[in-house]
Amino acid sequence: MPIAEPTIEPAVDSNEDYLWTLNFGPQHPATHTTLRLVLKLDGERVVDAVPDIGFLHSGFEKEGEHLNYNQYVTITDRMNYISPVANNVAWHGAVEKLLGIQITPRCTYIRTIVAELARISDHLLATGAMGLDVGAFTFFLYAFYQREVIYDIFETLCGQRFHPSLTRVGGLAYDFTPLVIEKIRTFIKTFPQTLDDMERLLNRNRIFVDRTKGVGILSKERATNMSATGPIARASGVTRDLRKDEPYLAYADFDFNVCCATAGDCFARYYLRMAEMRESLRILEQAIENIPAGPVNIGLDERKTLPSKAQVYQTIEGTITHFEMVMTNRGFEVPSEETYGAIESPNGELGFYVAGDGSDVAYRARCRPPSYIHFALFPELIRGHTLSDVVAVLGSLNIIAAELDR
Amino acid sequence: MTSDTSATLEALKACCGEIPTSEFRGDTRVAVTKDKLLEAMRLLKESRGFDLLVDVTCVDYLNYRDAENRFGLVYLLASTATNERLTVRVYLNEPDLTVSSMYPLWAGADWLERETFDMFGIVFDGHPDLRRILMPDEFTAFPLRKDYPLQGRGERHNFQRITRTEA
Numbered sequence: 001m002p003i004a005e006p007t008i009e010p011a012v013d014s015n016e017d018y019l020w021t022l023n024f025g026p027q028h029p030a031t032h033t034t035l036r037l038v039l040k041l042d043g044e045r046v047v048d049a050v051p052d053i054g055f056l057h058s059g060f061e062k063e064g065e066h067l068n069y070n071q072y073v074t075i076t077d078r079m080n081y082i083s084p085v086a087n088n089v090a091w092h093g094a095v096e097k098l099l100g101i102q103i104t105p106r107c108t109y110i111r112t113i114v115a116e117l118a119r120i121s122d123h124l125l126a127t128g129a130m131g132l133d134v135g136a137f138t139f140f141l142y143a144f145y146q147r148e149v150i151y152d153i154f155e156t157l158c159g160q161r162f163h164p165s166l167t168r169v170g171g172l173a174y175d176f177t178p179l180v181i182e183k184i185r186t187f188i189k190t191f192p193q194t195l196d197d198m199e200r201l202l203n204r205n206r207i208f209v210d211r212t213k214g215v216g217i218l219s220k221e222r223a224t225n226m227s228a229t230g231p232i233a234r235a236s237g238v239t240r241d242l243r244k245d246e247p248y249l250a251y252a253d254f255d256f257n258v259c260c261a262t263a264g265d266c267f268a269r270y271y272l273r274m275a276e277m278r279e280s281l282r283i284l285e286q287a288i289e290n291i292p293a294g295p296v297n298i299g300l301d302e303r304k305t306l307p308s309k310a311q312v313y314q315t316i317e318g319t320i321t322h323f324e325m326v327m328t329n330r331g332f333e334v335p336s337e338e339t340y341g342a343i344e345s346p347n348g349e350l351g352f353y354v355a356g357d358g359s360d361v362a363y364r365a366r367c368r369p370p371s372y373i374h375f376a377l378f379p380e381l382i383r384g385h386t387l388s389d390v391v392a393v394l395g396s397l398n399i400i401a402a403e404l405d406r
Numbered sequence: 407m408t409s410d411t412s413a414t415l416e417a418l419k420a421c422c423g424e425i426p427t428s429e430f431r432g433d434t435r436v437a438v439t440k441d442k443l444l445e446a447m448r449l450l451k452e453s454r455g456f457d458l459l460v461d462v463t464c465v466d467y468l469n470y471r472d473a474e475n476r477f478g479l480v481y482l483l484a485s486t487a488t489n490e491r492l493t494v495r496v497y498l499n500e501p502d503l504t505v506s507s508m509y510p511l512w513a514g515a516d517w518l519e520r521e522t523f524d525m526f527g528i529v530f531d532g533h534p535d536l537r538r539i540l541m542p543d544e545f546t547a548f549p550l551r552k553d554y555p556l557q558g559r560g561e562r563h564n565f566q567r568i569t570r571t572e573a
Contacts, residue, residue: 054540059556061525062549066556097431224457224486227514238486240458245489336471337430340461340482340493353480355465363470368461368482376517405540 019047022387026055030133030391033401035375037390044386049379056405064365068331069095069169070306072365077163079367080403082125083118085154085166086345092167093248094341094352095362099334101170101304105292108250110176113184113287114157114166115249115343116280120191121150122346122398123231123273123280130270130395131202134211139201146187146194153183169332170305171297184288188281195281199274212266216381216393219264227373230348232397235272236264242344249343254286266396304332331360338364347371347398371403411490414454421449435493443496444506447481451511456483456492459512462519464526468552475499479528481508498528507533525550 024037031037036052060079064072069092076087089111096103103111128143151161158164158174166173202208218228220237233240241258243251259275261268297305300321311318324330334356342351348370355364374397381393411434415427422442428435438446450456460482467473475497483492496505507530508515519530520539527548530536538545545561547554 054538054542057540059549062556100431222513225513227459227461227512227518229458240486240489338435338465338480339431339433342460349460351461351482353461353463353482357470364463364465366461366463368463372517372521373514376514 018042024390030394031399031401032129033399033404035399035401035404037378039387039390041387044388046382046385046387046390049382049390051375051378053375053401054405056401058406060406061365061367064362066361068360069334069362072362073167074163074165076367077165078402079369079406080122080345080347080350080371080400081162082398082400083122083346084163085114086118086122086343086350088165088167089115089249090341090343090345090350091352092169093343094339094354095169097341098337098339098354098356099169099304099332101298101302103170104295104298105250106175106294107171107296109287109291110172110296111167112250112254113176113284113291114154114164116283116287117150117153117184117187119280119346120277121147123277124150126231126346126395126398127198127270127273130212130266130392130398131208133391133395134208136202136205136208139198142194142198142201146191149183149187149190153180153187156180156183168297168305170302171295175296176291181288181291184284188284188288191281192278195274195277203271203274209267211389212270212392212396213263215266215385215389216396217263217265218377218381220262222380223264226377228348228377229373230344230346230370231269231272231276232348232374232377234259235261235268237262242342242349246342250287251283253290254283256280256282266392269396334358334360340368342368345370347400347403348374367406369403369406371398371400372406375399375404411492414450414490414492417449417454418446422446433491433493435495437495437497440496440498440505443494444508447494447508447511450483450492450494454490455485455487456490458484458486459508459514459518460484460491462508462515462522464522464528464550466526466550466552477503477526477528479505479522503527504529504531506531507536509533524548527551 019040019042022039022041024039025031026034026036034055038050039046040048060075063075073088073091076091077084079087124143124147128140131139154164155161157180158166218236223233223236223238239260244258256279259272261272300307300317303321306325307318307321312322336358338355340351340353342349350370351368353366354362357363382390418425422438426437463480465478467476467478477498479496481494507519519533522528523536524538524541525548
């Protein structure tokens with residue numbers, strides 16, 4: 001049911017004391033992470049919402065100025081921990097842009113595949129948790145079962161389920177093994193079935209549609225003006241997708257569509273994420289059968305990646321390169337320049353503004369966090385709706401507080 | 407990926423006079439003076455189609471080799487129609503760390519500028535609600551400045567603690 005335009009103006013003076021204030025969070029099951037909202041309510045209508053954030057602020061950007069380009073990848077894992085590999089790919093994409101490294105074709109394909117797996121995993125959580133919050137518990141279980149499968153793939157790949165820290169400057173920490181490829185193939189075969197089930201559960205579900213359609217409408221102009229990107233902007237009709245607009249990694253090789261919706265409400269954001277998962281599957285299908293052979297890391301001559309243990313112990317070049325790389329006063333040369341590299345992360349444009357100063361530690365490692373930018377939209381999306389819509393809007397924006405506060 | 411920005415640079419020159427321009431790995435960067443900033447940004451948004459303010463951030467050049475200025479404010483702009491990107495930089499020096507806010511042009515600047523203020527102490531003139539956003543309100547320092555140590559200066563011990571009976 002579409003809800004009428006919000007007509008209540010935010011309270012400005014004290015004679016509107018019939019309004020009462022509700023503290024939502026920081027510890028609340030529907031915030032999923034730690035964020036606080038101060039809601040001003042008129043009965044059940046939300047008159048105004050004031051977000052209060054910073055509870056999880058742990059100085060990730062300051063850490064970036066003290067850890068070297070390879071070490072910092074472990075911190076990026078902890079930003080958007082729902083799709084950590086996408087952060088790894090974004091971070092080292094930006095660093096490699098600064099260093100001017102051209103990664104190998106095999107590496108671009110593997111990075112593309114893991115980034116798309118991360119997108120599916122992120123969208124499963126975003127839609128699943130949104131379903132859970134508005135009462136669709138079964139849907140959530142379907143989504144989480146498949147997330148486990150993706151976690152298993154990452155565990156097979158690099159021994160870590162939650163924080164893979166997969167990428168390195170100029171390559172990857174681990175190459176694909178036949179077992180990983182087999183697991184991804186199995187996932188590609190079995191996942192469409194679950195996706196169909198999930199869509200059948202919610203797409204025409206009366207309760208879900210009533211609670212999400214017409215709620216939290218964001219117009220196209222407003223989305224761009226508020227710097228929204230990714231699924232949030234595309235659900236409002238902005239046709240921007242960096243995978244198509246600025247093809248990075250191997251995206252130019254694949255046939256896929258950019259999904260868009262025009263309604264801009266919570267249902268459109270849910271529907272768009274479901275559609276994007278199908279497109280990600282198409283990319284995966286094409287990529288997994290066409291992984292180029294060859295090395296996954298760039299050559300030793302460039303002195304940018306750590307050589308493999310076999311190279312270190314069996315060749316003199318490998319030994320020398322290893323020592324050159326790990327000694328504190330050596331490392332690799334970095335230009336005294338600044339650059340911005342971005343990828344289309346599951347949540348929107350995730351970019352890193354990296355300033356190099358010649359050493360192997362970034363002088364400044366700024367992260368452009370999509371969650372932070374999207375959470376700024378929250379007050380205007382919720383005004384005029386009811387208290388129970390807060391969780392629907394929050395779920396549809398997919399706010400990850402670790403990335404929000406960094 | 408690299409888009410042609412020459413027309414944009416021409417328009418900027420016509421508006422603000424000669425501006426330092428540089429290019430690195432396909433990123434075009436321009437440096438404008440802070441009194442010309444609002445004018446230049448309005449031109450970029452209204453006649454060059456840069457409708458997306460991607461990010462606002464800052465770099466503190468305190469320990470940077472051969473740096474002439476203390477702070478470099480960075481605006482990353484993009485156009486959703488042409489996918490053109492442009493980096494606009496403004497250099498600031500103490501004691502005057504005030505610069506006009508981009509809030510009238512892009513509402514998305516709201517939280518981005520608040521974060522820059524919170525972390526670096528850059529004051530955005532014309533911002534509707536310039537408060538700390540990530541750090542607590544009673545925090546006194548600007549943690550991303552280079553003269554602020556990694557492990558803090560002990561502000562944490564001075565935080566006001568509210569007991570259950572006082573709350």
